[in-house]
Amino acid sequence: MLYADENQLLINPEHLGPDEEKVVLNADKTEVTIMANVTMVEVKKRQLKDEFTILSNVIIDSVTYGGTVNTGCHGVGRGCPALPDLVVKLEVVNDKGDLVTYSRADDGEEFMNAVTTNLGLFGFVYKMTLAVKQNKITVETHNEYHSVKDTLTNSSKLKHLAESNWSTEIFWFPYNSILHNIKELLKIKKEDFLKLPTPNLDKWDPLQDDCWLRLTNDKSGGKTEKCLFHFRHKFNDALGELGLKAITPLLDAAPNLNPYFCCLNSHVVKLQPSKICVQLPDAIHFRKFVHWAPVHDMEFAFVVDHDYSNIVEACKVVIDEIERRARQGNFPMNVCMEMRFMGESKSLLCPAVVGQHSPNKEVKTAYIEVLSLVRRQSRLARLHSSNCHWMEQDWR
Ligand SMILES: Cc1cc2nc3c(=O)[nH]c(=O)nc-3n(C[C@H](O)[C@H](O)[C@H](O)COP(=O)(O)OP(=O)(O)OC[C@H]3O[C@@H](n4cnc5c(N)ncnc54)[C@H](O)[C@@H]3O)c2cc1C
Structure with missing residues (x-):
């Protein structure tokens, strides 16, 4: 479908092409040709069925290959390049x-x-x-929880995590150490719910919050999870996203609920199994239904210093800012900060091109993103424009 004005053409590729041309794997399973409107989940299903692997990809499963390859989306995994680096051929109108x-x-x-x-x-x-791996890859993901002090602000620990695991993803849901306030919340009468006072954050120390570590490594020959696990995972994600969608307007109406919500969110995350063995495409695209509760997502790529000190500095910018704002009763980041490590990209407009290409040196890139539910737009924008110091640093 085409929509045109004087100088632009907006194309809706939803009904592009016949089904049999959407995902075509070549005979020796080294390349796959994908139509622009095909989603991550569709290709994931083909990877599982035909036992091949795309080694660099995006965690949410509802976005399209057109929207991710052409914008230079990154992947996750030590040494992994970005999605456009896998492209061997593009067919363009x-x-x-x-x-x-x-x-x-x-x-x-x-x-x-x-x-x-x-x-x-x-x-x-x-x-x-895209170039693909000819085989299926089985991996094990460990879900662990360590304090901010022990992870995001500890350069030697970060180095160890990023270099000893194939994939390291770290999530910080702020305020999660204020559990005592959740107990207060439960005592509140229904009619007073929206009048909830600003939580007492005097004793809150962001360094004591827990981070969720999602560590993925090869587990060749491992016994993968059964159908029931995948069904439960899907059900939980659906429930979670519906919850986020429902709570978004409430958080806007009563901003003071934000810390309670973030805290609760982080404790819900802990309900998942501590160890999961699946095929790599399942481990990569592990978030479903994200489009039900849209978020604003600001993401930067950093070249990792040899001792990871610049990554700690980058994290501290966010932690300090969130703490400063919270003390003033402002809660601009109401989902989480997420960090993951990958290699570099050679695709010129991809953010992971920040490294100086050096044939003899492996360049590591850390992607750090700040996520907030969409109705927080104005607050998030203010956080980004006035106080995010990332732009001012010479970290490129
Ligand atoms: C919660 C969340 C998590 C995310 N996690 C990740 C992640 O893990 N890794 C990651 O890399 N990204 C991640 N993203 C970013 C996401 O992958 C990008 O925003 C992606 O562009 C969305 O794809 P889409 O299909 O919605 O693209 P669209 O919004 O439809 O398109 C984006 C742009 O791509 C271009 N484009 C699209 N189709 C074509 C085409 N056929 N031809 C030419 N140009 C085209 C256009 O410039 C268009 O404006 C995340 C985003 C969110 C909100």
Whole structure:
């Protein structure tokens, strides 16, 4: 479907192409060609069925390959590049309506690094061919909980985590050490619910909050979870996202609820199993139904210093700011801060290109993102523009 105005064309690719052309795996299982409107979950199902693996990807399963490859979305995993780095061929409908093909084989690496993260500027990407691993990969994910002090602000611990696990993801849901206030919340009468006073954060120390560590490693030959696990996981995610959707307007009406909500959220996360063995595509795309409760997501990529000290500094910027705001009764980050580590990208417009390419040196990139439920837009925007010091640092 096309929508046009004077200088622009808005394309809705929802009904693009016949089903049999949507995901096509080549005979020796080294490349897969995917249409732009195909979602992560559709390709995940094909990976599980045909036993191949896309080694770099996005955690939510509802977004499309067109929307993630062409914007330079990252993946997760030590040494993993970004999604556009896997592209070997792009088929693009240009501004004249011609179908043009760009490929590493015909146009070379340098050219492809310039066009793979294209933000739609070369036209409408119709299909993309990605390099894949020919086999299925079984992994084990450990869910652990350690204090902020012991993780986000501890450079040697961060280094150890990021370098001893294939994938390290760290989530901080702020205020989660104020559990005593949750107990107070439960005593509140229904009619006083929205009048809830600002939680007493005098004793809150962000360094004592717990972080959720999601550590994933190879587990070849491991026994993977049964159908029931996947059903339960799906059910929990659906329930969680519906809960987030319902609570969003409430948090706007009564901002003081934010710390209680974040605290509760973090404790709900702890209900999941401590160890999960699944196929890699299941481990990567582990969040479902995220589109039901939209969030604002600000994300930066940092080249990791040899001792991880700049990553600690970057985390402290957020922690200090959230603490300062909380003391004033402001709660701009009401979902979480998330950090994960990967390699670098060669695709020029991809944020993970921040490293200086060096053939002899492995460049590590840390992605740090701040997530807030959508109705927090104004507060989040203020946090970003006036007080986020990331932009001012020479960390590129
Ligand atoms: C909660 C949350 C978690 C996220 N987690 C991750 C993550 O783990 N890793 C990660 O990398 N990203 C992550 N993201 C970011 C997300 O992957 C991007 O926002 C992605 O662009 C969304 O895809 P979409 O299909 O909705 O794209 P759209 O919004 O439809 O498209 C985005 C842009 O892509 C371009 N585009 C789309 N289709 C085409 C096409 N056919 N041809 C040319 N250009 C095209 C256009 O410029 C368009 O404006 C996350 C986002 C959220 C909200």
